[in-house]
Structure formats: structure tokens, C-alpha cells
Amino acid sequence: xxxxxxxxxxxxxxxxxxxVEMEVGGLDVSFTNSAVWMVVVIVAISxxxxxxxxxxxxxxxxxxxVAELSYEFVANMVRDNVGSAGRAYFPFIFSLFMFIxxxxxxxxxxxxxxxxxxxxxxxxxxITVFLGVTVIxxxxxxxxxxxLFLPKGIPMVIAPFLVIIxxxxxxxxxxxxxxxxxxxMMAGHTLLKxxxxxxxxxxxxxxxxxxxxxxxxxxxxxVAFLQAYVFAILTCLYLNDALHLHH
Amino acid sequence: xxxxxxxxxxPQIVWLIITFALLYAVLARxxxxxxxxxxxxxxxxxxxxxxxxxxxxxxxxxxxEAYEAALNEARSDAxxxxxxxxxxxxxxxxxQNEELEAKINAQASEAEARINEMRVQARDEIRKLARTAARxxxxxxxxxxxxxxxxxxxxxxxxxxxV
Numbered sequence: 001x002x003x004x005x006x007x008x009x010x011x012x013x014x015x016x017x018x019x020v021e022m023e024v025g026g027l028d029v030s031f032t033n034s035a036v037w038m039v040v041v042i043v044a045i046s047x048x049x050x051x052x053x054x055x056x057x058x059x060x061x062x063x064x065x066v067a068e069l070s071y072e073f074v075a076n077m078v079r080d081n082v083g084s085a086g087r088a089y090f091p092f093i094f095s096l097f098m099f100i101x102x103x104x105x106x107x108x109x110x111x112x113x114x115x116x117x118x119x120x121x122x123x124x125x126x127i128t129v130f131l132g133v134t135v136i137x138x139x140x141x142x143x144x145x146x147x148l149f150l151p152k153g154i155p156m157v158i159a160p161f162l163v164i165i166x167x168x169x170x171x172x173x174x175x176x177x178x179x180x181x182x183x184x185m186m187a188g189h190t191l192l193k194x195x196x197x198x199x200x201x202x203x204x205x206x207x208x209x210x211x212x213x214x215x216x217x218x219x220x221x222x223v224a225f226l227q228a229y230v231f232a233i234l235t236c237l238y239l240n241d242a243l244h245l246h247h
Numbered sequence: 248x249x250x251x252x253x254x255x256x257x258p259q260i261v262w263l264i265i266t267f268a269l270l271y272a273v274l275a276r277x278x279x280x281x282x283x284x285x286x287x288x289x290x291x292x293x294x295x296x297x298x299x300x301x302x303x304x305x306x307x308x309x310x311x312e313a314y315e316a317a318l319n320e321a322r323s324d325a326x327x328x329x330x331x332x333x334x335x336x337x338x339x340x341x342x343q344n345e346e347l348e349a350k351i352n353a354q355a356s357e358a359e360a361r362i363n364e365m366r367v368q369a370r371d372e373i374r375k376l377a378r379t380a381a382r383x384x385x386x387x388x389x390x391x392x393x394x395x396x397x398x399x400x401x402x403x404x405x406x407x408x409x410v
Contacts, residue, residue, distance in 0.1 A: 027261070028254070042267075049282075058292060060285075
């Protein structure tokens with residue numbers, strides 16, 4: 001990477017490049033730099049967890065502790081927010097959490113590509129959660145599912161307005177869910193890149209923005225974890241709504 | 248903004264589905280059951296250990312109770328033994344006392360008898376001396392021996408008068 005590039009457009013890091021051009025039935029399925037990092041993410045998760053659990057000792061070592069901790073972290077999240085009915089969805093939520101977490105954190109490595117900094121990826125995950133949760137709710141409660149939009153004990157006069165508001169907020173869920181993650185990732189990386197450009201441009205005085213970048217990097221690590229957590233916990237809450245209907 | 252290039256949407260979605268499905272399969276089939284198994288095993292082990300500790304504690308409690316019971320028994324045994332020994336000693340002491348007393352009494356009465364005897368003897372001696380002295384004094388004074396019987400009678404008479 002040249003200095004010119006490092007100091008180039010802060011949005012350049014989000015560019016998709018096709019490494020292997022592929023097409024199946026008119027659909028572009030090219031293997032891109034994004035796909036590379038998706039593969040890196042799932043390999044990193046699988047290998048690190050499998051490696052950590054290879055011995056399965058009674059008294060866990062460092063790696064095993066982390067693996068067990070992440071398991072219990074998500075398991076508690078599902079248990080507290082969804083209850084015992086959420087047990088069946090635990091593997092999905094765990095996968096979702098780990099995928100976003102690793103994508104966010106691995107994306108912080110310099111020159112890496114952040115999978116979750118693309119709105120289409122976060123939206124695909126959010127819409128999957130949204131549709132899945134809606135279908136689960138409809139199967140479980142049939143027509144009673146729509147009482148979700150009419151909170152109990154509301155006067156009939158304002159009921160129509162409330163139903164509209166509730167419906168809109170429900171339909172907005174996949175958008176808010178995906179935008180939150182995407183915007184956080186993109187903003188953080190853009191900011192890092194902008195200040196990175198300052199470091200290069202200022203020469204010796206670049207020490208100022210450089211120190212700032214170090215602090216920002218710590219913040220971004222926290223945001224990476226926090227956004228994965230928020231995505232997972234909101235998925236739990238939506239699932240709880242669909243399963244139990246109480247508002 | 249590269250994120251809004253619609254031509255890039257399809258490959259990203261496709262690879263997201265592929266990779267996420269793979270990840271889900273690996274986690275749901277391999278990793279999560281493994282972690283759950285280890286956690287459960289540990290939970291069982293801890294429960295077992297706690298149970299064992301509880302039974303051991305009970306055993307220790309029982310042993311302590313048995314020990315205390317034995318201790319109490321031994322203590323009361325010792326108490327009884329001590330009492331018996333005490334009584335026996337007291338009895339022996341009393342017997343010895345009695346024996347000693349009897350002996351002392353015997354000695355005392357013997358001594359008393361001897362004293363009496365000596366007193367009688369002394370009185371006889373005194374009387375004899377008095378008789379002899381009286382006879383000699385009488386003989387000197389009047390030149391006449393009154394004889395033993397008369398002297399004795401005179402002495403007795405004087406003694407009775409309380410001189």
C-alpha cells in the first residue's frame with residue numbers, strides 16, 4: 001500500500017473488488033474481497049472455538065474459558081430475554097452474535113475489509129431475523145399474532161392511531177436494526193481512515209492524530225463488541241415478542 | 248459510496264448465505280454440543296462432589312457424636328471409679344481411725360489403771376511412812392510403842408476428821 005493510497009479517499013476501503021468472477025443463471029456470485037473476509041470470519045470462529053474445546057477439560061484453560069464464557073454469555077442473553085422457549089433458536093443467535101462480532105473485530109485489522117460495513121449485508125441479516133420472527137409468531141399464534149399491534153387497555157378512540165404507529169415501528173425494525181450496525185461500522189472506519197490520512201499528511205506533527213487514532217481504536221473495539229451485542233439482544237427481544245406477544 | 252453500488256449486492260448476499268449457513272452448521276452440529284457437554288459434565292461433577300462432601304460431612308458429624316458419647320461415658324465411668332475409690336479410702340481411714348482409737352483407749356485405760364495402782368501404792372507407802380513416823384514420834388515423845396494397829400486406827404481417825 002502506497003502512502004498516496006493510505007492518504008486517499010476514506011471511502012475507498014469499502015470498495016468491493018471481484019477476485020474470481022462467477023455467474024450462475026444470470027446471478028452474479030463472484031468471489032469478492034467481502035466474501036474472502038466472510039470466509040476468514042467463519043473459519044476464525046470455527047477454528048478458535050474447536051481448538052479451545054479440543055480437550056474439554058474439567059478445569060478450563062484460558063482458551064476454553066473464553067469459549068465457555070461466550071457460550072454462557074449468549075445462553076444467558078437468550079434465557080433472560082426469551083425464556084425457555086428460546087432454546088431452539090440459541091444456535092442461530094449464537095452464530096449471529098459470533099459472526100457479527102468477528103466481522104467487526106477482524107475488520108479493525110489494518111487493510112482488512114469489514115463485512116458488516118455494507119448495508120446490504122447487515123440488511124440481509126436483519127430482514128432474515130425480521131421475516132423469521134414474523135413467521136414464527138404467525139405459526140405459533142395464527143391471527144392472534146396481530147394483537148401485538150394493539151397494546152392492552154387502550155381506549156378504542158386512539159386504537160386506530162396506535163395500531164398504525166405500532167405497525168410502522170414493527171416494519172421499521174429490519175431497517176433500524178441493519179442501519180445501526182452498518183452506520184456504526186462505516187462511521188468508525190471512515191473516521192479511522194480520515195485521521196490516518198492526517199497522520200501521513202502532517203509528517204512529524206502526525207503524532208497528534210496518531211495518538212487520537214490509538215484512543216479511537218480502543219473505542220472502535222468496544223463499539224465492535226457492543227454492536228454485535230445490540231444486534232443479538234434485539235433479535236432476542238423481537239423473538240420474545242413473537243413467542244409471547246406481551247408488550 | 249461503494250455501499251450503494253447495486254451491482255455488488257448479489258455476490259455479497261450469496262456469499263453471506265453460504266458462509267453463514269456453513270458457520271451455523273459447524274456451530275450447531277460441532278461446537279455448541281461440545282461446549283454444552285463439557286459444561287454439563289462439569290455441573291454433574293460439581294453436584295457429585297458436593298454430594299460426596301455432604302455425606303463426608305455427615306460421617307464426620309457421626310464420628311464426632313460417637314466420640315463425644317464415648318468421652319461422656321468414660322467421664323462418668325471415671326467419676327464412678329473415683330467415687331468408689333473415695334468411699335473405700337474413707338472406709339479404710341475410718342477403720343484405721345477406729346483401730347487407733349481403740350488402741351489409744353486401751354493404752355489410756357491401761358495407763359489409768361497403772362496410775363491408780365501407783366496412787367494406791369503411793370497412798371500405802373505414805374500411810375506406811377506416816378505410821379512409822381507416827382510410831383517413832385510417839386515412842387520418842389512418850390516412850391511407848393502404840394503398835395501398828397493402834398497407829399493405823401489413829402491415822403484413819405485423823406484423816407476422817409479432815410485435818
